[in-house]
Amino acid sequence: MAKKKNNPPPRRPAGSRGGLHSLALVFSVVAIGLLVTAPSALIILFVGMAPTAVAIFIDRDPQKFASISVAAMNFAGLSPTLVDFVLGAASFSRALELVSNVFVLVVIYGAAAVGWVLVLALPPAAAIVLGVITDSRIQALRKEQRQLIEVWGEDVAGPKARLEG
Amino acid sequence: MADLAFEHEIEERSAETGSSYADDAVGRGVSALDGRCDVRPDQPLPGLSTFSVQAFVAIDRNDASQQMYALITDPLIPFRLNVFGQARDLGDVSVVKPVQWGSVDWPHTQRRETMLLLQRPPGEPLMPSIDGQIRPLKVPDITKNLIVPMVALLSALADQRLVHRNIRPTNLFRAGSDGPITVGEFYSTPAGFNQPSMFEPIERAMCPPAGRGYGDSADDLFALGVTALFLVLGRNPVAHVDPETLLARRVVMGSYAALTKDHKPPGELAPVIRSLMHDRPSDRWTIEDLSRWVDSGVAVQATPITMVRADRGFEFANGRHHTRRALALAFGKNWQAAREVVLTDAVERWAERSIEDRDLSQQIVACRHSGSSGPRMISDDLLLARTIIALDPEGPLRFRGLSIMPDGLCAMAALTADDTDMSAAFSEMISSQLMEFWLEHQSRSSSVAVIGKSDAEKLLTYLGKSGPGFGIERGIYDLNKGLACQSxxxxxxxxxxxxxxxxxxxxxxxxxxxxxxxxxxxxxxxxxxxxxxxxxxxxxxxxxxxxxxxxxxxxxxxxxxxxxxxxxxxxxxxxxxxxxxxxxxxxxxxxxxxxxxxxxxxxxxxxxxxxxxxxxNRKTLNADKKRFDQARRNYRECERQVHVQEDARERTADRSLMVGRKVAAYLSTCVGAAVVVMVVLAGLG
Incomplete structure (x- = not known):
C-alpha cells in the first residue's frame, strides 16, 4: 500500500495580517490604558471603531490592507473626541452623550469612509502607473532588438525567434 | 613563352580572313620561348620526326649558326620531363642535347602545343627507315664510331640514373660516311615508346609501346646489340617477318637466334651482339663488359640460356606451347579462353608432368589462394593474371588485355585514360594488388621492382580516394610529369x-x-x-x-x-x-x-x-562569429525580457489591486498616526 505523503500545510504569505496584528496590539494597549484611566471611554472606543469591525468582517484579503486602511483613518477620526473625553470630564453620562452626538459620529465615521475611499481609489491609479512603466520597458527592449538586427541582420533573431513587426 | 592571347587572335582573324592568318604564320615562322627562337612550320624535318612527334627547323634569334630543331609533341603522350632537365648535365657525349621546352602557338593545328627545342644532330639518320637498306658498316667503323661513343654515353646516363631507350639505326646520325655517330633524342615520348619491338628485350617487346616501362641500361645494351646487327648487315634481317611472329620466334628460339636466323653477323662481332642480345638481363653484357671488349678486343661471351622445354606441349589457342613463357604469352593474348583453362587443373598438371617442375605446379595452385598480399576474393581475371606471373615471373603484368612492365605503369595509366574498358582493367589490376604478387615471384631485386612497387603504391593510394583531385587522374599526372592536362x-x-x-x-x-x-x-x-x-x-x-x-x-x-x-x-x-x-x-x-x-x-x-x-580571413571570421554569437544571446535575452514584461502587463489588474490597497494601507496608517500624535499633543498642550 502506498505510503500517504504528509503534505505540509500551505505557508501563509510573509507579513500577512502583520499590519492587522499591529493595529490590534495598538488597539489593545489603548483599550487597557483607557480601562485603567477612564473606563467609561471604552464606550466611545467601541462605538467609534464600529466601521473598522465591519471592514475586518467583510475584507477577504488575507493581508487585510483595506481593514488596516479603514482602521487607521477610523482611529484618526476618533482620536480628537477620545482625547477630549479623557482629559476632560470622563463620566459615563458624558460618554453616552458623545456617542449619541451626530456630529461626533459623522466625524468619526467620515474618517473611516476616507479610509474606504483610499482603498477603492488607489488600485486604478496604480494600474495606470504600472501599465506605463511596463510599456516603456517593452519599447526599450524592442528598440535594442531592432538595433541588433540593423547591425547583424535578420539571422541574429534566430530561425524561430524573428522579431515580429 | 608565346602570347596567351594567340588562340583568341587566331579565332578572330580566321573569322575575318579565313585561314590566311595561319598561312602567314607558317610562312614567317613562329616565335617561341619568349622570342628567343623562331620555329619554321614550313620546314619539317622528316628524318627527325617519328609517328608520335613532328620535327621542324628552329632558328636561334641571337645565334643563327646554332643548329637546333623543334619537336612538336603529341598532347596525349607524356614526354620525359625529368630526363629533359637532367640530360643537360650529361657532359661531352654523343647524344642530342636538350635546349629548352615550352609552349608554342602552332598554326598547323591552330592550338597551343608543347615544343621541345633540341640541338640538331649532324647529318642524316644512319638508316632512313627501319626496313630500309644501307651499305653495311665495317666492324672497325661500328666499334670506333658506334660502340665507343655508346659506352661513354651509357656510362654517363647510368651515372645520372638515366636510360636512353631510343637506340636504333633510324635514331643514329652522322655527317658523311665515316664521322662519329650521334645518338638522337630520347625526350619526346615515354621510354621505349618509339622503338620497334625487335629493339626491346622479349619481356618489354610483349608490351604495347606505352607499357614497356622505364627500363635500365641492360635494355639500352640490348637495343645497341640489335642496332649493331642492323648496321653490320646494312638492313633489317627480319624485315619480312611481322612483329607478332617474330616475338613468338624469339620466345621459342631466343632473340639472337630469331633475328640472325637468315643473316649472320660477321664472326668478330657475332659474340658481342649475341652477348648484348642475351635474353636474361642478369646474364646480358653490362657497360663494363662492353667497355672491356672495346679496350681488349677479347669477347667473353655471356652464358647461353638453357631453356626448359616440355616434352609435351600445352595445347591452347590452336597451338602447342612447350615453354612457360610461350604459354604465358598465349594466355595473355587469348584472355577469355585462358580464363576457362586456369579454372581447371590443366596448367598445374602440365607443369608437374611435362615440365617436371613440382615447385611451379605448387606455385600455380597457390595462385588460387589470397595469401598475405592479395585481395580477399580471387576473381577469374586475377587468377589468370597470377597464373601468368607464376609461368613467366620476369614477364610483364598481364590483365584483361593489358600487358605492362611493372616500371611502365605511369605511361600506361596516361595512355589508357581515354579508353573506358582499358582504364577499368588498369584500375582493377592496381586494386587487386597484382604488383605485390609479381614482386613476391622475383628472384632478385631490380630497378624495375623498385619503380613498379613505388608507382603501384601511389596509384593504389589515389584510387582509394574518389573525389576531384584524386582517383586515377591524380595518379596519371603524378607519375607523368610531362603529360599535358587532358581535360x-x-x-x-x-x-x-x-x-x-x-x-x-x-x-x-x-x-x-x-x-x-x-x-x-x-x-x-x-x-x-x-x-x-x-x-x-x-x-x-x-x-x-x-x-x-x-x-x-x-x-x-x-x-x-x-x-x-x-x-x-x-x-x-x-x-x-x-x-x-x-x-x-x-x-x-x-x-x-x-x-x-x-x-x-x-x-x-x-x-x-x-x-x-x-x-x-580566419581571424576576422572568428572574431565576427564570436560577436555574432554574443549579439544573438543579447537578442534572446531581450526577447525573454519582453515576454516577462508582457506577462506582467497581463497581470496588471491583480497587481494594481494589491499595490493600490497596500499603498492605501500605508498611507492611511501614516496619516492616522500623524493625526493621533497631533491631537494628543494639542490636548496635552
Whole structure:
C-alpha cells in the first residue's frame, strides 16, 4: 500500500495580517490604558471603531490592507473626541452623550469612509502607473532588438525567434 | 613563352580572313620561348620526326649558326620531363642535347602545343627507315664510331640514373660516311615508346609501346646489340617477318637466334651482339663488359640460356606451347579462353608432368589462394593474371588485355585514360594488388621492382580516394610529369606547366567556362610544389555552391602564390561576381560591406592570395562569429525580457489591486498616526 505523503500545510504569505496584528496590539494597549484611566471611554472606543469591525468582517484579503486602511483613518477620526473625553470630564453620562452626538459620529465615521475611499481609489491609479512603466520597458527592449538586427541582420533573431513587426 | 592571347587572335582573324592568318604564320615562322627562337612550320624535318612527334627547323634569334630543331609533341603522350632537365648535365657525349621546352602557338593545328627545342644532330639518320637498306658498316667503323661513343654515353646516363631507350639505326646520325655517330633524342615520348619491338628485350617487346616501362641500361645494351646487327648487315634481317611472329620466334628460339636466323653477323662481332642480345638481363653484357671488349678486343661471351622445354606441349589457342613463357604469352593474348583453362587443373598438371617442375605446379595452385598480399576474393581475371606471373615471373603484368612492365605503369595509366574498358582493367589490376604478387615471384631485386612497387603504391593510394583531385587522374599526372592536362576544356591548348594552366584558366574565366573538373584538379594536385590535398578535399566535400567557390578560390590562391602567374584578373573578377555568396559567412553587415569594398578594390590586381586574405580571413571570421554569437544571446535575452514584461502587463489588474490597497494601507496608517500624535499633543498642550 502506498505510503500517504504528509503534505505540509500551505505557508501563509510573509507579513500577512502583520499590519492587522499591529493595529490590534495598538488597539489593545489603548483599550487597557483607557480601562485603567477612564473606563467609561471604552464606550466611545467601541462605538467609534464600529466601521473598522465591519471592514475586518467583510475584507477577504488575507493581508487585510483595506481593514488596516479603514482602521487607521477610523482611529484618526476618533482620536480628537477620545482625547477630549479623557482629559476632560470622563463620566459615563458624558460618554453616552458623545456617542449619541451626530456630529461626533459623522466625524468619526467620515474618517473611516476616507479610509474606504483610499482603498477603492488607489488600485486604478496604480494600474495606470504600472501599465506605463511596463510599456516603456517593452519599447526599450524592442528598440535594442531592432538595433541588433540593423547591425547583424535578420539571422541574429534566430530561425524561430524573428522579431515580429 | 608565346602570347596567351594567340588562340583568341587566331579565332578572330580566321573569322575575318579565313585561314590566311595561319598561312602567314607558317610562312614567317613562329616565335617561341619568349622570342628567343623562331620555329619554321614550313620546314619539317622528316628524318627527325617519328609517328608520335613532328620535327621542324628552329632558328636561334641571337645565334643563327646554332643548329637546333623543334619537336612538336603529341598532347596525349607524356614526354620525359625529368630526363629533359637532367640530360643537360650529361657532359661531352654523343647524344642530342636538350635546349629548352615550352609552349608554342602552332598554326598547323591552330592550338597551343608543347615544343621541345633540341640541338640538331649532324647529318642524316644512319638508316632512313627501319626496313630500309644501307651499305653495311665495317666492324672497325661500328666499334670506333658506334660502340665507343655508346659506352661513354651509357656510362654517363647510368651515372645520372638515366636510360636512353631510343637506340636504333633510324635514331643514329652522322655527317658523311665515316664521322662519329650521334645518338638522337630520347625526350619526346615515354621510354621505349618509339622503338620497334625487335629493339626491346622479349619481356618489354610483349608490351604495347606505352607499357614497356622505364627500363635500365641492360635494355639500352640490348637495343645497341640489335642496332649493331642492323648496321653490320646494312638492313633489317627480319624485315619480312611481322612483329607478332617474330616475338613468338624469339620466345621459342631466343632473340639472337630469331633475328640472325637468315643473316649472320660477321664472326668478330657475332659474340658481342649475341652477348648484348642475351635474353636474361642478369646474364646480358653490362657497360663494363662492353667497355672491356672495346679496350681488349677479347669477347667473353655471356652464358647461353638453357631453356626448359616440355616434352609435351600445352595445347591452347590452336597451338602447342612447350615453354612457360610461350604459354604465358598465349594466355595473355587469348584472355577469355585462358580464363576457362586456369579454372581447371590443366596448367598445374602440365607443369608437374611435362615440365617436371613440382615447385611451379605448387606455385600455380597457390595462385588460387589470397595469401598475405592479395585481395580477399580471387576473381577469374586475377587468377589468370597470377597464373601468368607464376609461368613467366620476369614477364610483364598481364590483365584483361593489358600487358605492362611493372616500371611502365605511369605511361600506361596516361595512355589508357581515354579508353573506358582499358582504364577499368588498369584500375582493377592496381586494386587487386597484382604488383605485390609479381614482386613476391622475383628472384632478385631490380630497378624495375623498385619503380613498379613505388608507382603501384601511389596509384593504389589515389584510387582509394574518389573525389576531384584524386582517383586515377591524380595518379596519371603524378607519375607523368610531362603529360599535358587532358581535360576536355583544354582542347585548344596543350598545357604541361601548372603556371600555364592557371593562365589558360584565367583566359577561360573571361568566357565564363567551368573552372575545375576532375582532370584540372588532379593536374593541380600533382603538379603543385607541396600539397594542396586539404584544399582539394575541401572542394570535394563542398555541399553548397558557396563552399565549392571558396574551396576553388583557396586552390587557385595557393597555386598562384607558389607557381604564379602574378596576375589572374579574370579569375579574380569571377570571384568578385560571387562576393555576396562568399562573404555570407560574415554576419556583421557593416563588416561585410567593408570587405566587399576591399575585395572589389583588390580584384583588378589579379592577386588571388590577397583576395582570399580579404574574403576568408580566419581571424576576422572568428572574431565576427564570436560577436555574432554574443549579439544573438543579447537578442534572446531581450526577447525573454519582453515576454516577462508582457506577462506582467497581463497581470496588471491583480497587481494594481494589491499595490493600490497596500499603498492605501500605508498611507492611511501614516496619516492616522500623524493625526493621533497631533491631537494628543494639542490636548496635552
Amino acid at each position: 576536355p576544356r583544354f582542347k585548344h591548348a596543350s598545357v604541361v606547366h601548372i603556371r600555364e594552366l592557371m593562365e589558360t584558366l584565367d583566359a577561360g574565366a573571361k568566357k565564363g567556362e567551368q573552372q575545375l573538373d576532375r582532370h584540372v584538379t588532379a593536374f593541380l594536385g600533382a603538379r603543385y610544389s607541396g600539397s594542396i590535398d586539404s584544399e582539394l578535399k575541401e572542394f570535394s566535400a563542398a555541399r553548397s555552391g558557396e563552399e565549392a567557390l571558396l574551396a576553388q578560390l583557396k586552390i587557385f590562391a595557393a597555386v598562384q602564390f607558389k607557381h604564379g602567374p602574378r596576375e589572374l584578373p579574370n579569375l579574380a573578377a569571377l570571384i568578385v561576381n560571387h562576393l555576396d555568396i562568399l562573404l555570407a559567412p560574415y554576419r556583421n553587415i557593416d563588416l561585410r560591406q567593408r570587405l566587399h569594398g576591399a575585395a572589389e578594390r583588390a580584384a583588378p590586381t589579379g592577386k588571388l592570395p590577397e583576395l582570399l586574405g580579404i574574403i576568408a
